[in-house]
Amino acid sequence: LARTVAVANEKGGVGKTATVVNLGAALSMEGQKVLVVDMDPQGNTTSGFGFDSGHDRISTYNLIMNPKEASAKEAIINTAWPGLYLIPSHVDLAGAEIELIKEMGRENKLKKALSGLRAEYDVILLDTPPSLSLLTVNVFSFATEVLVPCQTQPYAFAALDNLFDTISTIKENINPDITITGIVATFFDKRTHVSQMIMEKLNTDKRCSNLVYKTVIRSNTTIAASSDVGQPVVFFRKNSYGSMDYIQLAKEFLGRNGSE
Amino acid sequence: LARTVAVANEKGGVGKTATVVNLGAALSMEGQKVLVVDMDPQGNTTSGFGFDSGHDRISTYNLIMNPKEASAKEAIINTAWPGLYLIPSHVDLAGAEIELIKEMGRENKLKKALSGLRAEYDVILLDTPPSLSLLTVNVFSFATEVLVPCQTQPYAFAALDNLFDTISTIKENINPDITITGIVATFFDKRTHVSQMIMEKLNTDKRCSNLVYKTVIRSNTTIAASSDVGQPVVFFRKNSYGSMDYIQLAKEFLGRNGSE
């Protein structure tokens, strides 16, 4: 059965999308069959693989709002790279939040839609918006692992409190199988004091020190440049820091195989 | 009457909070009486001024959820700096989104709570979460200006489409006075191609070229360092790039005086 991993952090701009796109791609290079699911209305993961989230095609929006009309299998598109598949987002997803509120079983829509897929993939990675909204809760209801990108800056570190609380609430009320299985430091810059200080906090804080990946994602503009051409950095420029770090992260991710 | 300015961009991590905290502080240095309102459940603006958003005090949460029990005047706290006031956020604000949905007049809760304050300040700056949620719509219902921080990276530039659409919908249905009056480029790094490319796009794109501020906020780690000690960068280290850029932005902001 596939490992199902929600990549989440309420703090914005910490590298959630960069991690889903590039860890997903790096895992496919390791021979894993990977499905990426874009549950962010912004659709950055969708455009990070070179697709347009405004395009009229079956998306995560249809899976949660019109499950009778669209199946997950039909929503899956092939990316340009072998072993790497995508269920795209759509701009309509922004309206789904309000539409979902009044629905029965609103937290489990995504879980129902994706339930048959776990047998067909090695890893399913899900991108989330920067909020603890119903869209994110839908992802938490389906996934058994949470991977938390944490920018090495004060606001992003402070956001961990809320995320730990949210995950324990989800675990008690919606999904007993969910666990935070990893924290990955992002935007690390060894030249700046702030970055080193937050790295130190991550490595010493009792709540998270055992979760922190040894692999650190360094600050690297090639990651942003690769998003502009709709390619994961590991395919865009293999010898960049970004590529090396995500390839390293994929190896460490496989070594941890999902149990705590 | 005060200029009321929503600082917004659905894209996460683009410098919304940094702009509210530091532009607010720089404006107070110019002799303006400034009120900052934190409508982000993360409470980064509140901690950016040295306060704890977990602390039990009247916050934006009470103003929108229990208006009979708490008035805006009571919620205002003095910051450590003259002429600079804050209505703090509270962690409970995260739940307000779902609680608001079923309320009558849900978009206008904040507007009602803040209506009497415009006569007492020169500028009211409002921080928003990275989503086009009801909390953000409440801010758009009150403000007459929108200032958009745009990180000079592809995903942040792509987010402008959605924001322009959202503001025109708000203008038609909720608040006819709202207008995007400025876009400020943030995280600019003249050494990287991506940053220059996006800067070029901002300056040539017909929708926004007339809105872009001449002042550009450069990438500067002092801004993050200052957030760690709960001080605006203009007070934390006056001769840093961050401080110089935000002081310059304040002067240009005052020169534009809010009309298009």
Ligand SMILES: Nc1ncnc2c1ncn2[C@@H]1O[C@H](COP(=O)(O)OP(=O)(O)OP(=O)(O)O)[C@@H](O)[C@H]1O
């Ligand atoms: N390690 C890195 N070094 C430099 N730039 C990066 C890095 N990781 C991501 N970026 C860039 O920084 C910006 C923010 O990253 P990204 O969009 O992946 O964060 P996010 O958490 O998904 O944001 P959001 O909260 O809006 O969903 C993007 O422009 C991205 O290309």
Ligand SMILES: Nc1ncnc2c1ncn2[C@@H]1O[C@H](COP(=O)(O)OP(=O)(O)OP(=O)(O)O)[C@@H](O)[C@H]1O
């Ligand atoms: N010009 C800058 N140069 C370097 N770092 C910056 C700059 N502006 C902000 N930062 C830092 O980058 C991070 C993101 O900025 P900030 O939190 O202000 O963005 P935001 O848009 O408010 O994020 P969110 O979407 O989560 O509300 C913070 O750690 C902040 O201190």
Ligand SMILES: [Mg+2]
């Ligand atoms: Mg993202």
Ligand SMILES: [Mg+2]
């Ligand atoms: Mg913010």
